[in-house]
Amino acid sequence: MEQKAFQFREIQARQERLAPGHRMCAGCGGSIAVRNVLKALHPGDKAVVGNATGCLEVSTYMYPYTAYEDSYIHSAFENAGATLSGVETAYRVLKKKGKISSEYKFITFGGDGGTYDIGLQSLSGAMERGHDMVYVCYDNGAYMNTGTQRSSATPMYADTTTTPSGTVSQGKPQARKDLAGILAAHNIPYVGQTTFIGNMKDLYVKSERAIYTPGAAFLNVLAPCPRGWKYNAPDLMEICKLAVETCYWPLFEVIDGKWILNYKPSHKLPLEDFLRKQGRFQHLFQPGGEPFLQAFQEEVDRRWEELLARCGE
């Protein structure tokens, strides 16, 4: 794989591939994910962008306004994997028949609803078949397009509109599904988990690796949603940092089956630091919330230890 050194300034000067004028909410983490993933395409390389129905789709291609510099296709909610696998296959045939000569890359985006849940089968099929494509999940941990209903990516105890906290409820009873683990079990050449940290090197490097690794690749990007998470929109960078420093959202890769931890906090922060900033967890900070905070902390600890073991740390 041809990977270039991370040159922050050169990357920022590259042409935008997600144009302004889209209708994502102010401060949306999803659009930051898409912008930066697409910036990892080398200048001059062509791409076809796919998309599952969701916030991103209804906001970035509202007729007649497409926010994409590249060709783009949306078909439905649960079929972004399959749809792009058809595009990628068409590319191979048309290339073989000499009908096109350019090199294309294939990147599709889905929210956690379209990826963890309704689109999991289509994603699994596309990855298992080994199409030369990247599936990027911008994981904002709920069905935000329809108004913050829980998904299998929603963290435990989060208050959502279908798992509301109430007098006898502490929000979502179940813990998050380990999607990156599920994708790694497909034995595809590349799986990465990242978010927005520092100068975005982690996101860039993983995006580039995912795009330029031949075969199927999957990228899971934690993409905060100020409305659904109920935090102050300007605090995005801090929220992401806390997600990583508390080990709620570890940064790792699985390359050809080998698990690699990309970052290990020198002082793992208590999970509370991440939760306290978000309105969706405020009920845990009321009297009586302590056991739930503790249970959530234990869940995060258990998963972190499991990840360390997988990564041989």
Add this chain to the structure above:
Amino acid sequence: MCLKAEQINENTKWQDLTEGLQIYEPATSKLFQTGEWRTETPVWNREKCRNCLLCVPYCPDSCILVKEDKRQEFDYDHCKGCGICAKVCPFGAIEMESPGE
């Protein structure tokens, strides 16, 4: 048949819409001015700015452009005023202003 996004609007006849509502141009969203959504406006202080470009990748709306290695003025036609850039800036070179200020 009118094919250009800029010619298509809510008064366009059915005969003139693109087939299957496809669009054959890149980045037509630029025609839509999301800057109107803004309640607070980021103001760039060029003296404080060290041109580190850290604000650039954090903008959800691709509104901080870079030309010849230098940060440019905000794209106010599209900036929604989310305030992430102001918070990200290590040098306090971006301040959010409300209309009353």
Add this chain to the structure above:
Amino acid sequence: MPIKTRMSGNEAVAHAIKQINPDVMPAFPITPSTEIPQFVASMIANGEIDTEFIPVESEHSAMSAAMGASAAGARAVTATSSCGMALMWEVLYVAASSRLPIVMALVNRGLTGPLNINAEHSDSMGARDSGWIQIYAENNQEVYDNFLQAHRIAEHKDVRLPVMICQDGFITSHAVQNITLWEDQAIRDFVGEYQPEHYLLREDEAMAVGPYALSPYCMEAKKAQAEAMKRAKQVILDVADGFEKITGRHYGLFEEYRLEDAEYAVVAMGSVCGTVKDAVDAMREQGRKVGLLKLRVFRPFPGREIGAALRHCKAIAIMDRSESYSSQGGPLGAEVTAALYRAKASAETVNIMYGLSGRDVRVEEIRGIFEELEKLAAGEVSYPEYPYLGLRDGTEDLLNR
């Protein structure tokens, strides 16, 4: 050059695909269409065609991948049946409204339930409003011929809509019958190269497919799609003319079998038409004025033409192989009856439910239907509801009341 041989309906489709050599075929197995992707996979395995087969994990993904491939600029085909198409349902509409000329071989089988694998039209009839062109076949020859014409229709600039080529499960798909094929080169010349104007992989153009459309655009977009469906009628006839020039085989929107002076007519689609023809022939020998209108094209529905063709009849039996649970009869019954009304026809009609889940239909039963039509016209019987043919209801009646 005609080549006479024997084939099943599924083999006929596979042979057509081999001659067309499409770019991409995503498919998921389901009885009774499973053989089609199997045959194609074998051809690919033996280097006989350049098609890329995508062994998708479901029919929903088959239609989604076909959509992606078609939008990308490839000629895309797929095959399915019954619940497989039901799983595609959502994407059928998206493909049609995105104006993607996908061709699907549909081997008609009843939708569950109860679970059953035999011939019925409930799958395609359920999708009758999905925006797909639907062409039905009586036998393997027609399946082959229809499939060869499908791409020309779908890709025509006046149309650009997906097409499903329907045949009855097992009765047509698996029964081996005589068939006349044509040589590869003649077929390839007839079908031609696919040259879309806009496609995702067009190197000098960025294209966006599948927008969210606000209400001010949707009604206009649907009107444009509806007009394309209307225009398809003429394109289907033009393509059939071209096909006839090569093969000598004539196709229209429907076939009128001894209908010109018929007083009593059956309207039907699919394999049962062979049985109806036998009954018509036998009764014509007795001097009875009976005939058949065999519908080939159900979408677009040739209502005006059907009305004109049946206007002179005294009584008409409209045969449905799909229960719509409307309490009024089946889809063919509803649409043909509406066409007769618009044509100001005065014929008595009866809408008959037959052959569900592969229930056999015999020539004698069709003769019985014609006899009922004579009584219906004479006012000796009436069918206020829609009867089932050959239903066990504890009576000796052919049609239950």
